[in-house]
Every structure is written in structure tokens, then in C-alpha cells.
Amino acid sequence: MKPTITDVAKKAGVSIATVSKVMNNTGKISEATKKRVLEIMKEMEFQPSFVASALKGKSTYTIGLLIPDLANPFFAELARSIEDRGHNLGYNLVICSTDYSMEKESKYINLLKQKSVDGFILASGFENIQLVKELMEEKTPLAIVAREMPALEVDTVSVDNFLGGYLAASHLINLGHKEIAIITRDVWSNRERLRGYRQALLEAGIPFEEKIDVVEETSVECGRKMAGKFLSSARRPTAIFACSDSLAIGVFHAAREFGLKIPNDLSVIGFDDTPWAGASFPSMTTIAQPIREMGLAVTDLLVKAIKGEKETKQRLILLPKLIARESTVPYSGR
Known part of the structure; x- marks a missing residue:
């Protein structure tokens, strides 16, 4: 039998009202009492009825996070940081992996609406702009991460992907490489990285039309296959820029298959700086x-928007940074 709020109050030696205040993060309660109630709730595996709270017009203290691929170490790390912050602010996180599918995006948004989440965080790869507009029209608290939607007035946190692509290509150019290939994907963040790559090559007077390959998935296997295509060509590149660390690991695998040593025979640069x-x-x-x-x-x-503590939308663009390690070296000729 599931424990009730009455059971929690009895074991904690406090009133039901006190437990309710802890759940809703309201009223004046000592930190010691709050800590004791939370510990007992955890010990008893007490789950408050979020649906009942929502029907009463109260917050469910739940955030919906939609990411394209939880298996990708970038998104796993991003989800963890969101979960940590949400927990510290008193919010639970429901994570849905959409596989870059607009159909799944719509399905999960509707599902989370039924669960009465307080707001949504949509991560890079979310392409259903119409659905975003509908959420905005419904006044649903919403924030975007790891991508931009410049045409919409929505809270956004992203990195300067154009600059990141420019830094990657410039690093290889400064090392003397001219045959620089890129492995990318047709999503917003990668399109910006590709644009930065092109700009760096353009400024250096290096042609790039035949050195671009677009993958269907941001995976090690796709990186391996696309790198193999480049490495088997007559004009084999001396360097490859992969638009994610996952794709770059695939390039490492392909190089070994072709008997090439990194970085002596092929310089490789990734994007994200995941643990990989x-x-x-x-x-x-x-x-x-x-x-x-x-x-x-x-x-x-998002939490400030949920609490009604802000009226204006913010667009935060953080700066990427080149981390030079062992997989890139100056071009020594063939």
C-alpha cells in the first residue's frame, strides 16, 4: 500500500500542513524540519499526486526535457546538469529521447502536457518549430538549450556554433593543412559549425565543395563510414573536422582500418569535449x-519563468573553446 501524506506527517512528527509546505516549497519552515521531512519522504518512497495538484491549479514541480539522443555523451552530460539544478531548486525532471523525430517530439509534448509538467526544456535537434509556437501561444513556460530560434521570442541558452566551426577549421589551417574534410549533420547546430568551417577556409583561399559529408546520425558508426569514404578517395584529406566527439571517435576507427596513424597520417578534431x-x-x-x-x-x-519572476525573454550565447590535444599536429607533407 502506497504511503500517504498522513503517514509521512505522523512519522516525521509534524502536521500534514507542514508536509504540504515542504512539498510545495512554501511557508516558513526550519531547514532541519524540511530536511527531516524530505528524508522521510524518500525513505518511505512517498510520491505526491502531481495530477491532483495540477487540477487545483498548483505547481507539479516537474520539468519536461526533450533531447534527441540520450546515448550521446553530450546530451547525457547536459541532461545531468539540468537534473542537478532542477533538484536543487525543488523540481523533478522527466526526460524524453526523441531520436530527431518530429513525430516523437509531438507525441512526448502531448504526453507531458497530460502529466501537467510546469514547463519544457527543448534541446538541440528539436526541429518542430510549429509546436514551439503553439506552446508559446498557450503561455507554457519554455526554454531552448544548445540551439537558437532567432525568429521566436523564447528563452535560449546556446554556444556560438559558428565560432566553434571557425576555430576548428582555423586550428587545422594554422597547422598547415589544406585538404580538410568535415563530417556534419543536417541539424541547426551542425549547420552553424559548417558555416564557420566554410568561412575559415574561404578566408584562407581553400576550396571546400568536395570535402563535406552529411551523416544521418550523430554516431560512432556513421563517423566511421563517412571517414572511410574520405580516406578511400584519390585526394585523401590530411585532416578531418567531425562536428561531434562521437563522429570523431568513428574517424579514429576508420583510420585504424585504413592503416593510418593519428595524428602522423591524419589529424582529427571533434566538437563538444565530452569525456570521450x-x-x-x-x-x-x-x-x-x-x-x-x-x-x-x-x-x-525556465524556473524563473514558471514562478513568474521574469517578463522578458533572454538569449544567452556562451563561447566555445579550442582544446588542443594529441590528435592534431602540423602537416608534414606526404
């Missing part, structure tokens, strides 16, 4: 995103 980058062999040069800072900032923006 530092753990790879050789260690991976990459463009670091401030992942944890992005998660904390977007959660703060």
Missing part, C-alpha cells in the same frame, strides 16, 4: 562547449 575526448588514444583535440554551464543557465531561466 580526453579518454581516446591519442587524446582528441576538440572544441569544448560549456555543457554544465548551459544546463544550469537554461534551468534557471
Whole structure:
């Protein structure tokens, strides 16, 4: 039998009203009492009725997070930082992985609406702009992370992806590379990285039309396949920029299959600076995103919107950083 609020109050030695105040984070309660009630709630595995609270017009203290791929270490780290911040602010997190599918995006949004979540955080890869507009029209608290929607007035936290792509290509150009390929994906963040890559090559007078390949998934296997296509061509690149660390790891695998050594035969640079980058062999040069800072900032923006503490929308653009490791070296000729 599931424990009730009465059971929690009895075991904690407080009134039902006190437990309710702890649940709703209202009223004046000592930190010691609050801590004791929360510990007992956890010990008894007490789950408040969020649906009942919603019907009464109260907050359910739940946030819906939609991400495209939880298996991707970038999104896993981002989700963790959002969950940590949400927990500290008294909110639970429901995570849905959409697989870059607009159908799943719509399905999960409707499902979470039925659960009466207080607001939504939509991560990079969310392409259903019409659905975003509908949420805005409904006055649903909403925030976007790891991508931008410049045409909409919505709270946004992202990294300067154009600059990141520019830094990656410029790093390879400064090392003397001219045959620089790029592996990317047709999503907003990667499109911006591709634009930055093109700008750097354009400024250096390096043609780029035949050195671009677009993958269907941001996965190690797709990175391996696309890198293999480049490495088997007559004009094999001396460097490859992969628009994620996952894709870059795939390039590492392909290089081994072709008997090439990184970085002596092929320089490789990734994007994100996930744990994979530092753990790879050789260690991976990459463009670091401030992942944890992005998660904390977007959660703060959403919670303020839920509480009605802000009227204007904010667009925060954080700066990427080049992390030079062992997978890129100066071009030595062939």
C-alpha cells in the first residue's frame, strides 16, 4: 500500500500542513524540519499526486526535457546538469529521447502536457518549430538549450556554433593543412559549425565543395563510414573536422582500418569535449562547449519563468573553446 501524506506527517512528527509546505516549497519552515521531512519522504518512497495538484491549479514541480539522443555523451552530460539544478531548486525532471523525430517530439509534448509538467526544456535537434509556437501561444513556460530560434521570442541558452566551426577549421589551417574534410549533420547546430568551417577556409583561399559529408546520425558508426569514404578517395584529406566527439571517435576507427596513424597520417578534431575526448588514444583535440554551464543557465531561466519572476525573454550565447590535444599536429607533407 502506497504511503500517504498522513503517514509521512505522523512519522516525521509534524502536521500534514507542514508536509504540504515542504512539498510545495512554501511557508516558513526550519531547514532541519524540511530536511527531516524530505528524508522521510524518500525513505518511505512517498510520491505526491502531481495530477491532483495540477487540477487545483498548483505547481507539479516537474520539468519536461526533450533531447534527441540520450546515448550521446553530450546530451547525457547536459541532461545531468539540468537534473542537478532542477533538484536543487525543488523540481523533478522527466526526460524524453526523441531520436530527431518530429513525430516523437509531438507525441512526448502531448504526453507531458497530460502529466501537467510546469514547463519544457527543448534541446538541440528539436526541429518542430510549429509546436514551439503553439506552446508559446498557450503561455507554457519554455526554454531552448544548445540551439537558437532567432525568429521566436523564447528563452535560449546556446554556444556560438559558428565560432566553434571557425576555430576548428582555423586550428587545422594554422597547422598547415589544406585538404580538410568535415563530417556534419543536417541539424541547426551542425549547420552553424559548417558555416564557420566554410568561412575559415574561404578566408584562407581553400576550396571546400568536395570535402563535406552529411551523416544521418550523430554516431560512432556513421563517423566511421563517412571517414572511410574520405580516406578511400584519390585526394585523401590530411585532416578531418567531425562536428561531434562521437563522429570523431568513428574517424579514429576508420583510420585504424585504413592503416593510418593519428595524428602522423591524419589529424582529427571533434566538437563538444565530452569525456570521450580526453579518454581516446591519442587524446582528441576538440572544441569544448560549456555543457554544465548551459544546463544550469537554461534551468534557471525556465524556473524563473514558471514562478513568474521574469517578463522578458533572454538569449544567452556562451563561447566555445579550442582544446588542443594529441590528435592534431602540423602537416608534414606526404
